[in-house]
Amino acid sequence: MKPDLLQQRPQCYLSRLTYARRAVLAAIGLLVAGFSARAQETWPVNGVADPKNDCYAFTHATIVKDAQTTLSNATLVIRDGKIAAVGAAVTIPKDAVVIDCKGKFIYPSFVDAYSDYGMPAVQRRGGFGSSTGPQFLSNTKGAYGWNQAIKSEVNAVQLFNADETKAKSLREQGFGAVLTHQNDGIARGTGALVSLAAERENKTVLLPRVSAHYSFDKGSSSQDYPSSLMGTIALLRQQYLDAQWYRSSPAKEGLNLSLQAWNDNQPLVQVFEANDKWNALRADKVGDEFGVQYVIKAGGNEYQRLPEMAATKAVFILPLNYPQAMDVEDPNDARFVSLADMKHWELAPTAAGAFEKAGIPFCLSATDLKDVKTFLGNVRKAIAYGLSEQKALEALTKAPATLIKAYDKIGSLDAGKLANFLITSGPVFAENTTIHQNWVQGIRYAVKEDGWKDPRGSYNITFNNTTYPVEIKGTPAAPSLVNKDSIAGKIEIDGQLVKLIINKTKDGQQQLRLSGAIGPDNTWNGSGQDEKGTYGNWTALQTKGFTPKADTAKKKASQELGKIYYPFVGYGYETLPKQEDILIRNATVWTNEKEGKLEGTDVLVRNGKIAQIGKGLSAGNARVVDGTGKHLTPGILDEHSHIAISRGVNEGTQSVTSEVRTADVVNPDDVNIYRQLSGGVTSSHLLHGSANTIGGQSQLIKLRWGANAEQLKFQHWDGFIKFALGENVKQSNWGERQRTRFPQTRMGVEQVLADAFTRAKDYEKAGANKRRDLELDALVEILNKKRFITCHSYVQSEINMLMKTADRFGFKVNTFTHILEGYKVADKMKAHGAGASTFADWWAYKMEVADAIPQNATIMQRVGLTVAINSDDAEMARRLNQEAAKSVKYGGMSEEDALKMVTLNPARLLHVADRIGSIKTGKDADLVLWSDHPLSIYAKPEKTIVDGIVYFDKEKDLELRARIAAERARLTAKMLGDKKQGMPTQRPVPSREEIYHCEDLQAGHQHHILDEHGAETFNQ
Structure with missing residues (x-):
């Protein structure tokens, strides 16, 4: 119900008679002028119609029309819920209720471009692996799509309450005003712009269809697919293709x-809810594929990768949901908090200022806040940490209004726009400023009207011809009074009424007791009595106004702040290492070429390539590394x-998921990249897991620690895909409820393969006008020798089955991985043309490895197969x-052949041996300098080089450890300082890292807790 207008009147200094007379005149005028418009309303009136012509004039205010325009001693006139005029020389309408806003500021009300205000609560349900068993298709009733996480048909305006x-x-x-939508699903339907007036929905909906919303979160969907981030991205990609086909195909x-x-x-x-810096880039990449520019709703860590954020060309919606300091008083709790989390706590408030400095467009939002009451405080904190007040205001008014194409209605104080504005006691972002009123659609909503008139300052109070100097302090809402001798008195202000007690002595025996009123021109007068009982009249004259103190929040801007690391973990770089020319001198060089092992040899690296190999090479300008007594290998x-895979290694919800791509979910922040560099690894083949017969596409990366996901990827290599056989595929170890997904037997696996490639052949024959199917596209690439198979395998019968199936459909199995029974079928694999990537000595961990032997790799190698050892x-x-x-x-294998199984042979299996895997002139300078014989358990990499860049250096690693300790100590002290000052804290939260293996079925299947260096301490 609309609040009673008489109860809404702000502090205006009119007599009750004038007030009532103007209200009556306004009502009469409206009956004549506005009858035709009001008569068109469809809502019936239960009683006597009472149309009102609401007109107000707010005078003598500092009016901030927008972030660039401020008017002093100006007037704002509103009528019928809209702005009629604004300026310094505005004619006040005769029927206007005049509100004196001297000393007040008027701002446009804020606009939030990301909200679920007024939306029904969403109930999360089970999904993949739930106790109810698998659900393969949508259970949404009606003529909707097959996946219930796609809710593009939902319209917020129809749900809004x-x-x-x-x-x-x-x-x-x-x-x-806010842009609201249902926060549920991958495709979430449309959003509506609504006002925050306490009116019926039909009056508060400003624009019914403004935006379309998306996310990587399946929300309330109980359907199995997708169960991983890579599956979610594949579903989004397929939806775009299906929608294009649906639109154009008869x-x-x-x-x-x-x-x-x-x-x-x-x-x-x-609008895409990314909630993370890497997800922002993933979303942008999907959008680029289909010509869509997303507005990206951020998560708060995007400041850690500003160049990449700028490259998206997106407008960002930045939540101000800063993490609280952790209570790290107990060192046993503190040690499980990662340095990355500690640094994010410190640097998160710098995000908005960093975006402004980088020139990236953004809006600010109250979304994600546990308590919306903290929003303005967090805006002030962002300002203290580098955001300009002008940009803050723009990001809350013009920027969101322009973004959602509603700047003609909201976002500034211009004639014709909705009367949405704030009346404040001072500059809106100042620490001591109070929002007195928020007018929405011309309706006044009191926020904190106590102290509307700031009484603070110095006064001369005259009583019976005697003057008493006093000072009024405190806050506008709770003022206090002292006399010239600093003896406390008392002051009470209720609207325009005032009561004063002036103590002349500390014991209170001599005092004045006064009461009266504050006039419209700030004149105070009334009557009172002194300690002798003498009555008299009094007046008060202000001799000096109140000067507010500077914001204490701004002091934080000068505090020491840590630096951003690339990547944002303890072992990250402050500045990314650069490619350099390097001469490694006098080392034992394991070439993996016909030259074999070369003693006392130099290797020169230039421009990221191996430039020369020999003795006594000239260094020129190259950095010289002494390799004496050390070994250099590829x-x-x-x-x-x-x-380095985010949110799930398996999309195990269907038997065939060849549409999913590991490339979509590369995680550059995974500390395992750095750890493996410390073990001499320079490249890794990131595979989908083994939950289904035909899994997802894989991605080869170089371990360029600190690079983004695209920069990690090995460029110009043949695409690969993961297949699987055996117990995982037929769900032997999935639990009793997982008995409905085909296949359930090894025989069924063969049928899945035959069916998939039969469909792929038919699909290829269908011509160019068919519906494009990403699942079948990948299988056609296999048939056309443009994508190659790495197959999880154990049992010889299944290995034979897959080779026969491949022969039947005209493709080859490139690599059998695991293959612990490979020694039984090595001759058949050689005839087929397959290679092997196996474990050195794993056995007895499940039934299908019962026949595993540690001589497996050697036997296959001697038969003539290309054999690799993998992890x-x-x-x-x-x-x-x-x-x-x-x-x-x-097995008695030679040392050089053994080294090749982790260098040259996997490069051959992955079709990149022309670039890496051996030390040869012209190849990529991916090298490891070992302290000892590279096959020795005592050997440690002293330097690991990728493309001529030293990404791991033993000496540098020691420096990083010292830096980590110092940074943790600094941040611990800072968090403890917050606690001592009474700031809110949270209990220490262990930092969790996802570690995946082939059989891990769900995102987050296995968590590892990290210590202060980002090293794993124990499982949970």
């Missing part, structure tokens, strides 16, 4: 309201790795040189 409790909390922080499969809505929503503002290549384990990858050495022990 005004919530006065939440609206009030937002208004108190300065907001007048041969539709029937009505699909989800795809129809998807297409209808494309002209709207496209960098290790891990053919089977699951490091499939983030920890083992740090010691692949030692894993290779086991074949020397068990």
Whole structure:
């Protein structure tokens, strides 16, 4: 219900008679002038119609029309919920209620471009691996799409229900309008612009269809697919393709309201909830594929990668949800908090200022806050940490209004726009400023009206011809009074009424007791009595106004702040290492070429390539590294790795998921990259897991520590894909509820393969006008020898089955991985043309490895196969040189052949041996300088070089450890300082890292807790 206007009147200094007379005149005028408009309303009136013509004039204010325009001693006139005029020389309408705003500031009300205000609560349900068992298709009733995480048909305007409790909390922080949507699903439908007025929904909906919303979160969907981030991205990509096909193809499969809505929503503002710096880049990449420029809703850590954020060309919505300091008083708790989390706590408030400095457009939002009451405080904190006040105001008014194409209605104080504005006691972002009122659609909402008139200052109070100097201090809402001798008295202000007690002596025996009123021109007068009982009249004259103190929050700007690391973990760089020319002199060089092992040899690196190999080479301007007594080898290549993958290594919800791509989810912040560099690894083949027969596409990366995801990727290599056989595929170890997904037997696996490639052949024959299917596209690439298979395998019967199936459909299996029974079928593999990537001596960890032997690699190598040793384990990858050495022990393999199993042979299997895997002139300078024989358990990499860049240096590592200790000590002291000052803290939260293996079925399947260096301490 609309609040009673008589109760809403702000502090204006009119007589009650004048006030009532103007209200009556205004009502009469409206009956004549506005009857025709009001008569068109469809809502019935239960009683006598009472149309009102609301007109107000706010005079003598400092009016901030927008972030660039401030008017002094100006007037704002509003009528019928809209701004009628604003300026320094505005004619005040005769029917206007005049409100004197001398000493006040008027601002546009804030706009939040990301909210779920007024939306129904979303109930999360089970998904992949839930106790209810698998759900393969959507259970949404109606002619909608097949996946219930795609909710493009949802319209916020149809769900919107005004919530006065939440609206009030937002208004108190300065907001007048929000863009709201249902925060549920991967495609979330449309958003509506609504005001925060306490009115019916039909009056508060300003624009019903403004935006289309997306995320990487499946939300309330109980459907299995997708269960991983890579699956989510694949689904988004397929939805774009399906929508294009649905729009243009006459041969539709029937009505699909989800795809129809998807297409209808494309002209709207496209908003993507990324919530993370890397997800922001992933979303932008999907958008670029389909010509869509997303507005990106951030998560708060995007300041850590500003160049990449700028490159998206996106507008960002920045939440001001800063982490609280952790209570690190107990060192046993503190040691599990990562340095990255501590640094983020310190630097998160710098995000908005960093975006401004980088020239990246953004809006500010109250979304994600546990308590919206902290919003203005967090804005002030952002200002203290580098954000300009002008930009802060713009990011809360013009920027969001322009972004959602509503600047003609909101976002500034211009004639014709909605009367959404704030009346404040001072500059809106000043620490001591109070928001008195928030007017929304011309309706006044009191926020904190106590102290509307700031009484503070110095006064001369005259009583019966005697003057008493006093000073009024405190706050406008709670003033205090002292006399010239600093003896405290008492003051009470209630509206225009005032009571004073002036103590002449400290014991209070001599005092004046006064009461009266504050006039419209700030004249104080009334009557009172002194300690003798003498009555008299009194007046007060202000001799000096109140001068507010400088904001204490701004003092924090000068505090010491840590530096950003690349990547943002303890072992990150302050400045990324650069490529340099290097001469490694007098080392034992393991070439992996026909020259074999060369003693006392030099290797010159120029421009990231191996330039010369020989003795006594001239260094020129190259940096010289003494290799005397040391060994130089090619960098290790891990053919089977699951490091640096975000939110799930398996999309195990379907038997065939060849549409998913590990390339979409590379995680550059994974500390395992650095750890493996410390073990001599320079490249890793990131594989999908083994949960389904045909899994996802893989990605080869170089371990360029500090680079972003795209820079990590090995450029111009043949694409690979993961297949799997055996127990994982047929769900032997998935639990009793997982008994419905085909296949359930090894025989079924063969049928999945036959069916998939039969469909792929038919798909290829269908011609150019077919619906594009990303799953089948990848299989066609296999048939056309443009994508190659790495297959998880154990049992000889299945290995034979896959080779026969491949022969039947005309493709080859490039690599059998694991293959612990490879020694039984090595001759058949050689005839087929397959290679092997295996474990050195794993056995007896499940039934299908019962026949594993440690001589497996040697036997396959002697038959003539290309054999590699892989890790499939983030920890083992740090010691692949030692894993290779086991074949020397068990099988009598030569040392050089053993080293090749972790260098040249995996390069051959991955079709990159022309670039890496050996030390040869012209190849990439991916090298490791070892302290000892590279197959020795005592050997340690002293330098690991990728493309001529030293990414791991033993001496530098010691420096980093010292830096980590110092930085932790500094940040610990800073957090403890916050606690001592009474700032809110949270209990220490262990930093968790996802470590994946082949069989891990869900995102977050296995967590590892990190210590202060980012090293794993124990599992949970």
